[in-house]
Amino acid sequence: MSNHSENKxxxxxxxxxxxxPSTDEFIKGLWRDNPVFVQVLGMxxxxxxxxxxxxxxxxxxxTAFVLLMSNILVSSLxxxxxxxxxxxxxxxxxxxxxxxxxYVIQAISVDLHKSLGAFISLIVVNCLILSRAEAFASKNTIxxxxxxxxxxxxxxxxxxxxxxxxxxxxxxxxxxGLSLFSDNFQEWIVMILPAGGFFTLAIWLLIFNAAKxxxxxx
Amino acid sequence: xxxESLWYIFINASLINNFVLAxxxxxxxxxxxxxxxxxxxxxxxxxxxxxxxSSICAFGIHALLVAINAPFLQLxxxxxxIASTVQLVEMFIKKxxxxxxxxxxxxxxxxxxxxxxxxxxxxxxxxxxxxxxxLVYALGAGAGFTLALVLIAGLREQLDFAxxxxxxxxxxxxxxxxxxxxxxxxxxxxxxx
Numbered sequence: 001m002s003n004h005s006e007n008k009x010x011x012x013x014x015x016x017x018x019x020x021p022s023t024d025e026f027i028k029g030l031w032r033d034n035p036v037f038v039q040v041l042g043m044x045x046x047x048x049x050x051x052x053x054x055x056x057x058x059x060x061x062x063t064a065f066v067l068l069m070s071n072i073l074v075s076s077l078x079x080x081x082x083x084x085x086x087x088x089x090x091x092x093x094x095x096x097x098x099x100x101x102x103y104v105i106q107a108i109s110v111d112l113h114k115s116l117g118a119f120i121s122l123i124v125v126n127c128l129i130l131s132r133a134e135a136f137a138s139k140n141t142i143x144x145x146x147x148x149x150x151x152x153x154x155x156x157x158x159x160x161x162x163x164x165x166x167x168x169x170x171x172x173x174x175x176x177g178l179s180l181f182s183d184n185f186q187e188w189i190v191m192i193l194p195a196g197g198f199f200t201l202a203i204w205l206l207i208f209n210a211a212k213x214x215x216x217x218x
Numbered sequence: 219x220x221x222e223s224l225w226y227i228f229i230n231a232s233l234i235n236n237f238v239l240a241x242x243x244x245x246x247x248x249x250x251x252x253x254x255x256x257x258x259x260x261x262x263x264x265x266x267x268x269x270x271x272s273s274i275c276a277f278g279i280h281a282l283l284v285a286i287n288a289p290f291l292q293l294x295x296x297x298x299x300i301a302s303t304v305q306l307v308e309m310f311i312k313k314x315x316x317x318x319x320x321x322x323x324x325x326x327x328x329x330x331x332x333x334x335x336x337x338x339x340x341x342x343x344x345x346x347x348x349x350x351x352x353l354v355y356a357l358g359a360g361a362g363f364t365l366a367l368v369l370i371a372g373l374r375e376q377l378d379f380a381x382x383x384x385x386x387x388x389x390x391x392x393x394x395x396x397x398x399x400x401x402x403x404x405x406x407x408x409x410x411x
Contacts, residue, residue: 040389043245044333088301091330095294103290118340121293125331127246193404194240198397205390213385 025144029151035128036159036201037208042128046160047197049119053176056164057157058112062101062120064153067129068146069097075137075145090133091124098123128156159204166200167191224354227347231358234409237334238366239400244334247325248367249392257321258371262364264311264326266357268303269335273356275299276339277349296339297330304330334363369399 035041045063050056070093074081081089102120106113113120123129132152137145168174171191173181190196222230237243244265251261279295308326312319319326329335338359342352373395382391 040249041246043249044242047242047245087327087330088298091297091301092294095297099290099293102293118337118344121340122243122333122337124293124297125333125336127328127331130331190401193400194242195397195400195404197242198393198400202390202393202397205393206385209385209388209390 023147025147026151029148029153029155030158031155033152034155034159034208035152036156037204039128040205041131042126042156043201045119045122045126046163047194047201049116050160050163050167050197050200051171051192052168053161053164055112055115056160058105059116059119060153060157060160062105062116063123063126063129064149064157066094066097066101066123067132067153067156068149070094070129070133071137071145071149072142074133075140075142078138081138086138087130087134090130090138094129094133095124128152162204163197163200166204167196171196222351224351227351227354228358228361229406229409231355232362232365233403233406236362236366236403237337237359238363239396239403241337243337244332244363246328247332248370248396249389250328251322251325252367252370252392253374255368255371255375258367259364260318261322261325262360262367264307264322265329265332265334265363266360268300268307268329269338269356269360269363270353271303272296272300272335272339273342273352274349275303276342277347277352280343292343296336300335300339301330334359366399370396373399 029035033039036043036046042063045059049059070090073093074090077089077093098121101123102113105116105120132148136148140148165175168176169180170188173179173185173187188196191200231237235241238245238248247261247265251257276296276299279299280292283289283292283295304327307329308319311322311326338356342355345355347355370392374392377391377395386394
C-alpha cells in the first residue's frame with residue numbers, strides 16, 4: 001500500500017499518508033462504514049431522488065463533490081475555527097459549496113437540474129456531510145480528510161446507485177433510460193412511487209444485515 | 219401562480235404531499251426519535267415551531283434578496299436563520315423542561331439539519347406563496363410531520379411486543395412500516411382536486 005505514496009515527493013502531505021494505513025480511510029466508507037447501508041445517514045436524498053439510476057448517480061456525485069470540498073476546507077481551517085461556533089462555520093462552508101454545485105449543475109444540464117429540483121439545495125442539510133466534518137475532518141490532516149471524503153462520497157454514490165438502479169429497473173423496465181425488457185413487461189408502478197423508495201432501502205438494509213449476521217456466525 | 223385556497227394549501231402540505239411520506243424530508247428524526255409516542259409528539263411540536271418561525275423569516279429574506287438582487291445568498295441566509303432559531307428553541311426547552319431536553323438529546327440540535335425545514339423554506343419560495351399562504355403552508359407541513367411521526371411511533375410501540383427475526387430488527391423494520399404508511403397516504407391524493 002505504501003509503495004504508491006513512496007514514489008511521490010515526501011512533502012508533509014504525503015508524509016501523513018504514509019504514517020497511517022491510509023487506504024483504510026478510503027475503503028471504510030465504501031463498505032464497512034458505508035454511510036447509507038451501515039450508518040443510515042443522509043436518508044432524505046437517498047430516498048427522494050433514487051427513482052432513476054441517472055438521477056441517483058448525479059445526486060451521489062454532487063454530494064461527493066460537496067463532501068470532498070468541505071472536508072478539505074474544514075480540515076485546513078481546523079486550528080482556526082473556535083470550538084463554540086464550529087457547527088455554524090461548517091454549515092456555512094457546506095452551504096457555500098452547495099450553492100456552487102447548484103449553479104454548476106444548472107449550467108451543465110437544465111433537465112437534470114429540474115428533475116433533482118430542490119434536493120440539490122438540500123445537500124446542505126445532508127447529515128452525512130456535517131457528520132464527516134465534525135467527526136473526521138475537524139480532527140485529521142488534510143490528506144486523510146480527502147481520502148475519507150472520497151471513500152464516503154463514493155460509498156454514498158454506490159448506495160444511491162444500488163437503489164436507483166433497482167427502482168428504475170422494476171418501475172420503468174429500463175436502466176439509464178434504455179429499455180431492457182420486451183413491451184410485455186408490466187411496470188411495477190409502486191417502485192417509482194415514494195413507497196417504493198422505503199421498500200427498496202429496507203430490502204437493501206436486510207441484505208446487509210443478513211451478510212453481517214452470517215459473518216458473525218462463522 | 220394559480221390561485222389556491224388556504225384550506226387546500228394546508229391539506230396539501232399535511233396529507234396529500236406529506237413532507238415525510240411523499241417528499242422524504244426529515245427522515246433522520248423520523249427514524250431516530252420515533253420509538254416512543256411521547257417524544258414523538260414533543261419532537262413534532264418543536265419542529266412545527268421552528269418551521270413557522272423560519273417560514274416567516276424566509277419570506278422576509280426572500281423579499282430582501284430580491285430587492286438587492288442577490289439570489290445566490292438564498293441558501294446561506296436561510297440556513298443561518300434556521301440554525302439560530304433552533305438554538306433559541308434549544309435554550310427555551312432546556313430552561314422549561316430539562317427532562318424533555320434529555321429525551322430529545324442529540325436530535326434537538328439536529329433539527330438544524332432537518333431537511334423538512336430548509337425544504338419548506340425553499341418550496342414556499344419556489345411556489346411564490348404570499349405571507350399568509352406561507353404561514354399556512356408551514357403549519358400544514360408541521361402538522362403533517364407530527365402526524366407521520368406519531369403514527370409511526372404508535373406502530374413501533376406495538377411492534378416492540380411482536381416477534382421479529384433478528385435481521386429485520388431496527389431500521390429495516392421501521393422503513394418497511396414507513397413504506398406501508400406511505401402507500402396508505404397515497405389514498406389522500408384524490409383530495410382537493
